[in-house]
Amino acid sequence: MNASPASVVSARKLGLTFQTSDGPVHALSDVDLEVEKGDFVSFIGPSGCGKTTFLRVIADLEKNTAGEITINGMTPEEARKSRCYGYVFQAPALYPWRTIEKNVALPLEIMGHGKTEQQERVRRTLDLVNLSGFGKKYPWQLSGGMQQRASIARALAFDADLLLMDEPFGALDEIVRDHLNEQLLKLWAATEKTICFVTHSIPEAVYLSTKIVVMSPRPGRVTDVIHSTLPRERPLEIRERPEFLEIAHRVREGLRAGHSYEE
Numbered sequence: 380m381n382a383s384p385a386s387v388v389s390a391r392k393l394g395l396t397f398q399t400s401d402g403p404v405h406a407l408s409d410v411d412l413e414v415e416k417g418d419f420v421s422f423i424g425p426s427g428c429g430k431t432t433f434l435r436v437i438a439d440l441e442k443n444t445a446g447e448i449t450i451n452g453m454t455p456e457e458a459r460k461s462r463c464y465g466y467v468f469q470a471p472a473l474y475p476w477r478t479i480e481k482n483v484a485l486p487l488e489i490m491g492h493g494k495t496e497q498q499e500r501v502r503r504t505l506d507l508v509n510l511s512g513f514g515k516k517y518p519w520q521l522s523g524g525m526q527q528r529a530s531i532a533r534a535l536a537f538d539a540d541l542l543l544m545d546e547p548f549g550a551l552d553e554i555v556r557d558h559l560n561e562q563l564l565k566l567w568a569a570t571e572k573t574i575c576f577v578t579h580s581i582p583e584a585v586y587l588s589t590k591i592v593v594m595s596p597r598p599g600r601v602t603d604v605i606h607s608t609l610p611r612e613r614p615l616e617i618r619e620r621p622e623f624l625e626i627a628h629r630v631r632e633g634l635r636a637g638h639s640y641e642e
């Protein structure tokens with residue numbers, strides 16, 4: 380498969396069918412998508428349209444049953460072995476018996492990095508998510524938003540160029556979420572990572588993304604890819620601007636078109 384040199388994720392006619400006792404479940408079908416270096420791509424669509432499954436295929440946690448996909452020109456398995464990505468889950472998934480710095484250091488410990496290297500990386504990544512000074516705390520001593528920032532730090536610890544984020548702020552209240560969205564954009568600008576981000580929220584997708592991938596269910600298909608015309612520098616107030624509202628409108632239309640409410 381010939382992906383463009385700037386392609387981080389390149390999918391062609393990608394499909395995944397789960398075989399279950401109730402018969403086949405077509406989670407993804409005919410997905411064509413290019414994610415380029417430095418993109419912030421959001422995946423939006425109703426429950427069950429395959430957003431998580433798509434991230435899991437990139438991460439080599441599921442195997443596609445049709446089509447092709449490459450990550451930095453490699454197969455998902457090769458990309459996983461070369462630690463091409465960090466993964467942030469819906470819930471923080473921190474170990475309660477480990478301090479924040481020990482949680483962030485865990486993947487580095489598993490990879491066999493030396494103690495000094497571990498400490499340096501932990502310091503740097505906690506700083507990136509504004510958690511310097513909280514390394515010695517336990518997860519339960521931190522708010523939900525801070526715990527999710529610690530999970531982001533852990534995903535950044537390898538310094539992978541690609542960050543996969545599965546609805547990381549879905550469980551947080553709106554004010555905390557706004558704040559984390561702002562911080563995430565700053566982190567993205569500072570680190571020049573490529574980010575694939577799953578969300579159910581139209582404003583969140585429009586605020587964060589350079590590209591919005593609208594999906595529809597049964598089977599999960601890409602119905603629209605919207606290239607954002609917003610500047611990269613985005614204060615929260617940008618959400619009131621006509622340009623923002625116009626993109627949000629297009630996403631909403633795309634979601635409506637791909638979804639049958641009669642089911």
Ligand SMILES: Nc1ncnc2c1ncn2[C@@H]1O[C@H](COP(=O)(O)OP(=O)(O)OP(=O)(O)O)[C@@H](O)[C@H]1O
Nearest residue numbers: 397399404405406425426427428429430431432433
């Ligand atoms: N391991 C599995 N075995 C069988 N079916 C599965 C499996 N994982 C996911 N599915 C099905 O595949 C479809 C897509 O699921 P997926 O979790 O990717 O959707 P999603 O868009 O992320 O949904 P949500 O927004 O609710 O998280 C759903 O119908 C789901 O039930």
